[in-house]
Amino acid sequence: MALLELQQVNKAFGAVVVAKDVSFAIEDGSAVGIIGPNGAGKSTLFNLITGNLSASSGKVHFGGEDVTGRSAMHRCHLGIGRSFQVPQPFEKLTVLENLLVANCFGAEAAYYDPDTCADILEQTELLDKANLPAGSLSLLDRKRLELSRAMATRPRLLLLDEIAGGLTDAECKSLIETIRSLHASGVTIIWIEHVLHALTAVVDRLLVLNFGEIIGDGTPTDVMASREVQEIYLGIEA
Template identity: 55%
Template sequence: MTALLETQGLTKSFGAVRAVDDVTLSLNAGDALGIIGPNGAGKSSLFNLIAGVMPANEGKVLWQGQDITRMTAAERCCAGIGRTYQIPKPFNGLTVYENLLVAAEFGGGGGSESKALCTTILDQLELAHVADAQAGGLRLLERKRLEMARALATRPKVLLLDEIAGGLTDLECDSLIAAIKDIKAQGVSIIWIEHVVHALFAVVDRLAVINFGAKMVEGPPQETFQSPDVQSIYLGIEA
């Protein structure tokens, strides 16, 4: 079966530093892959390569078997790769609904179709009550939800989540997990970078560990997290 999204030997260097070092990953339709690693391990740089925000020095990104390495970020978004950012980046001067409408129009819809999609997403992510509020005045949880909502409005087949649970209380995190489970249940495949490990365990099918830009190990979440190398490097626990 052809993977929905695949990276082959993806590498990005900044001078003498390899931020992403020969990373190969694959994601099938309907799957969720979690990615963990220490701060500065290269996780967000990997997302930037997948999303087309910056070019790779080596390697490929494949979308449904087709090489999209030279596609722009906008082209990848329209093809079906949506993403969030660790620090939410809404249009602060627009309302929540207007933020979604911009994303929906960009993602290929128009008119009544885009408006209906935005209304559905507002309900799904519990943002209907702030639909007419300016995005710049939202609380953190609402901003996180809006970040996901804007990505969903582009109609993604794959959603890249970059530390979406960071900074939330336990109760807020549980609420966010429920929303992400719902998104996955609707058939959207997910790659999720996160430091809140229990949130990942509630959603993902596989876990990959990145350290110094390279993939250390990948497999079932609990088994991968409990491996001696991961305990040593990620948690500082000696094997």
């Protein structure tokens, strides 16, 4: 069954088209990567899925429900969690409180569970910074916080936007482990990433985006082997 389905989604800011007739379906329980050059509309696509932007035309279905007109808050309640490419922490709240908010409101629980949040922080290696204001974190830790906070909303679908950039090999390995175990626990993953080896270690399908259009879709091996992708994405002359 498709957990997420986009049908003919279009988005334009004035004359600039950032999503053009985007249609795809994501199976429940799968892990999908999205690649494409800078400015291809990858983050815009996420914003259209999460409701931070509304589509000019087309439909977004999640869990069999039409969510096209739903707010970001409502989509989060339905189970869409996200990390922002440019981290958006609650700076004056502590790292832990960032997660408590997400844990409490994300799944519309009446209360938050400190144990769950501490577990997540342990996985993302932020536990020793739990009681620091999020505003004091380095960029790397802010990215970890983005992932942690999205996990705390208890999502069915998790959208990750460039969280592996700048990590050391060891850090990258542990990030891959975290995402793999999330995936193994049944969370569907869509991951935008330039660090290809990290991406291909997790995903079983790649979508390629260029100028707001999907120009490639398939297994990582097939997609990377396609001439069109090599030309446009990797910049190799034909």
